Amino acid sequence: MLDVKNEALAQIVDAGKINELGELKIAYLGRNGKLTKLIKKIKDLSAIEKKQAGILINEVKSTILDALATQKNTLKESARDWFDASIPGKKPKIGHLHLVTQAIREISSTFEKIGFVRARYPEVEWDWYAFGSLNFSKWHPARDEWETFIVDINPHPKYGPMALTPHTSSGQVREMMRAKNPPIRMLNIAKNYRRQSDISHVPMFHQFEGLVIDKGISVVHLKGTLDYFARNFFGKNRKTRLRPYNFPFTEPSFEVDISCGICKSKGCKLCKEGWLELGGAGMVHPTVLKNGKIDPSKYTGFAFGWGVERTYMMKAGLEIGDIRLLYSTDLKFLRQF
Numbered sequence: 001m002l003d004v005k006n007e008a009l010a011q012i013v014d015a016g017k018i019n020e021l022g023e024l025k026i027a028y029l030g031r032n033g034k035l036t037k038l039i040k041k042i043k044d045l046s047a048i049e050k051k052q053a054g055i056l057i058n059e060v061k062s063t064i065l066d067a068l069a070t071q072k073n074t075l076k077e078s079a080r081d082w083f084d085a086s087i088p089g090k091k092p093k094i095g096h097l098h099l100v101t102q103a104i105r106e107i108s109s110t111f112e113k114i115g116f117v118r119a120r121y122p123e124v125e126w127d128w129y130a131f132g133s134l135n136f137s138k139w140h141p142a143r144d145e146w147e148t149f150i151v152d153i154n155p156h157p158k159y160g161p162m163a164l165t166p167h168t169s170s171g172q173v174r175e176m177m178r179a180k181n182p183p184i185r186m187l188n189i190a191k192n193y194r195r196q197s198d199i200s201h202v203p204m205f206h207q208f209e210g211l212v213i214d215k216g217i218s219v220v221h222l223k224g225t226l227d228y229f230a231r232n233f234f235g236k237n238r239k240t241r242l243r244p245y246n247f248p249f250t251e252p253s254f255e256v257d258i259s260c261g262i263c264k265s266k267g268c269k270l271c272k273e274g275w276l277e278l279g280g281a282g283m284v285h286p287t288v289l290k291n292g293k294i295d296p297s298k299y300t301g302f303a304f305g306w307g308v309e310r311t312y313m314m315k316a317g318l319e320i321g322d323i324r325l326l327y328s329t330d331l332k333f334l335r336q337f
């Protein structure tokens with residue numbers, strides 16, 4: 001009897017698979033199992049022997065059953081917890097910030113290094129801040145509903161109707177009112193809205209706007225700031241040029257171009273004779289300073305502003321690409337950056 005028990009226990013501990021345990025159970029406790037055969041022999045024993053043998057067999061049986069259960073658990077546990085520390089791990093896929101967020105951060109840090117401070121003003125704005133205070137005439141086409149999203153609420157008696165702000169310039173007079181006294185070195189990066197949708201325009205886009213006001217500020221400071229930006233954002237050999245233009249809120253006004261990074265200003269397919277158009281700039285108009293409660297006989301200033309998306313696509317060499325891709329959530333496009 002004890003031989004059968006020891007043999008069974010040794011085989012159970014050796015079993016490496018759960019189905020082997022099932023076979024062992026049959027081999028010992030099944031209808032023709034080794035222990036079952038011993039049980040069948042009990043009937044030939046004397047009454048006293050029968051009793052002792054019965055107790056012993058029950059003990060052996062429960063020992064075998066316990067051993068089978070224990071070994072089964074051990075095999076299950078080791079299958080679950082087995083861990084090979086030498087196999088290289090699976091890297092989780094890591095995403096990245098959206099291109100526009102990357103662009104905003106890069107533009108901010110470039111200007112912050114020379115003392116500009118980020119500001120944000122309302123996206124839904126009174127006509128006064130978006131147009132009136134910036135010297136736009138009453139009938140300027142930008143005020144047209146076909147150009148700007150006008151909000152359907154009653155106009156304010158002083159500030160007029162409301163619109164989804166079409167440019168970051170609407171932060172200029174707000175910043176002057178907030179700062180009260182110059183110096184001002186504002187960088188306003190915000191969402192803008194215009195009724196437009198084609199390969200190079202989206203109805204919601206971002207602009208960044210710089211505004212500097214202090215005593216003795218001239219075009220030289222504007223040019224220096226733009227060249228600094230060109231070198232630091234686009235690359236050390238890039239420079240800007242100013243072309244005369246017209247904006248109601250600056251005098252004089254300029255369009256800012258940047259030297260082409262592909263042909264080094266010689267002229268190529270990408271650029272117009274060596275230059276690419278960036279955006280607008282100028283010296284803050286005295287009327288705008290007055291609207292911001294700043295005395296134009298003491299202070300002067302410059303401003304510049306243009307699109308974040310376009311600027312970033314130009315940096316990535318995607319000047320001729322479709323700007324709408326930026327908002328298309330097409331991962332094949334976005335993952336390239």
Ligand code: DAH
Pocket residue numbers: 166167168169209210247250279280281282283303304305306
């Ligand atoms: N707000 C103008 C636009 O959206 C861009 C602009 C031009 C901003 C001249 C300026 C500036 O600050 O001085 O087209």
